[in-house]
Amino acid sequence: MNLWISAAISIFVILLPILLAILLRKRSKVSWYIFCVGILTFFAAQVVHLPLNRLLSEIGLLPTGTPEGKSLIWMAAILGLTAGLTEELARVVGYAVVGKARRYEDGIMMGLGHGGLEAMVLSALTIASVASLTFLIESGTMRVDLSPEQSAALDRQLGIMNSSPIASLLPAVERVIALAIQVSLSVMVLQAFVRRNWLYVVAAILIHALFDFVAVIGVNLIESFWILEGMLALFTLPLVIWLWHLKPSRVGKTPKISYTITQEIHTFGNSVSKEFLYQWRSRRLIIVCAVFLVFGMISPLLAKFTPQLLGSIEEAQQFAELIPEPTIDDAYDQYIRNITQFGFILAILLGMGAIAGEKERGTASMILSKPLPRGFFVVSKYIAQSAVYLLAFILAAIAATYYTAILFDTFDKAAFLAINLLLLAWLLVFAAITLLGSAIGRTTVAAGGMAFLGSVLVFLLGSIPQFGALAPGGLIVWANQLAVGESVAPNTGALAMSLVFVLILLITAVAVFEQQEL
Incomplete structure (x- = not known):
């Protein structure tokens, strides 16, 4: 097969x-x-x-x-x-x-x-x-x-x-x-x-x-x-x-008003375009790309020069001697740790006001007064955020590739590409969690709190032996294995389960938002 x-x-x-x-x-x-x-x-x-x-x-x-x-x-x-x-x-x-x-x-x-x-x-x-x-x-x-x-x-x-x-x-x-x-x-x-x-x-x-x-x-x-x-x-x-x-007969019943597929695609496309424009005008796109660009630049630099930095500090010289000669594996490891330690926090900060903020400002009711389905409203926000993260990862990968190729002898571009794709898939789960929190919360602060709680639950799920390998955290384990060149079975189960997580979270966000009075 x-x-x-x-x-x-x-x-x-x-x-x-x-x-x-x-x-x-x-x-x-x-x-x-x-x-x-x-x-x-x-x-x-x-x-x-x-x-x-x-x-x-x-x-x-x-x-x-x-x-x-x-x-x-x-x-x-x-x-x-x-x-x-x-x-x-x-x-x-x-x-x-x-x-x-x-x-x-x-x-x-x-x-x-x-x-x-x-x-x-x-x-x-x-x-x-x-x-x-x-x-x-x-x-x-x-x-x-x-x-x-x-x-x-x-x-x-x-x-x-x-x-x-x-x-x-x-x-x-x-x-x-x-x-x-x-x-x-x-x-x-x-x-x-x-x-x-x-x-x-x-x-x-x-x-x-x-x-x-x-x-x-x-x-x-x-x-x-x-x-x-x-x-x-x-x-x-x-x-x-x-x-x-x-199945009940539909004879004599008023059919549900439905738009053609072309009309729905056009409406959804306009909604996504407006969300892209909002990401630019609110400077979210610039901020996220700048942060990831910094991650890409400093990861190989920190991996290469941390022993020298410690050696230049008199009180830390004894620790510098304990650090082995940096390798490309250290650059990969530093890159993964930077993304995973700060990425989910960035996802919460970026997405917690996506829906809750518009409810607070009253703009959500104005937008939805037009013939825009609430599902399109929610999903277009997720797609726009996903595109921002994709662009940010591209910039981070380019910067990391450039500095890693200069500072280290060998560089496996295919492995590094796979690592970035896994990190992106992992981060998009937290973007979906945050969007659900934003749909539930009446205020941006409440949405952020729920998103943080949901993120903690996902981290805890990854620590359960029976389910940890299939949790989103399994993608990080897979990325680390690729970083050190370990020959292991690809954890496609974690990748598929992350897709399931995202789909369920988005559907739940739409379901919650459909029930709310704006």
């Missing part, structure tokens, strides 16, 4: 729920808020589901290893029931939270959020696995310290990957089927509220459990994954037909 093909398919699957939600919003007036509640229902369900399965394993109710026969059936039944109970009951709580959102379209949107987060996370994990396997194959260390069972599982996975180019589509097919199931079950749970019949919740739990039961049995007994996906698709088909027949 080509890594680039797998990455492209994973990105498509990550974007698919959002694209479907956008199409739904063009046909019906449904809020992003419901999509966000769907995201929360899946997250909350997993907070209960995963520890519950671990507990059942510890007390012996859930078989471990590679069960067969009755043990396999028991394991599949338990896994299906725990998934069905936690996820469907989480949906019940979600519908209780959204209150009067009881339309068919609301159920679809809830399902897109719930199943969408699942698709995004699993796609990120898929590309991480493919990258790791590709690295192991190329490095020749694939079977080191593997048990016979693990080696057999690896052979099976490699067989799927190498069977044909079409095998790259398997993860996408699986996620599309799962998304159809999640949307159908969300609408089914909604019927419990609409028709005041809680048997719909029971039915959703049982159907969810049965689907997972079939999936677990199939993974262990069916050699061909295409046959397995075909079985799951047939299982899903009756639900999709039921969902289609449940």
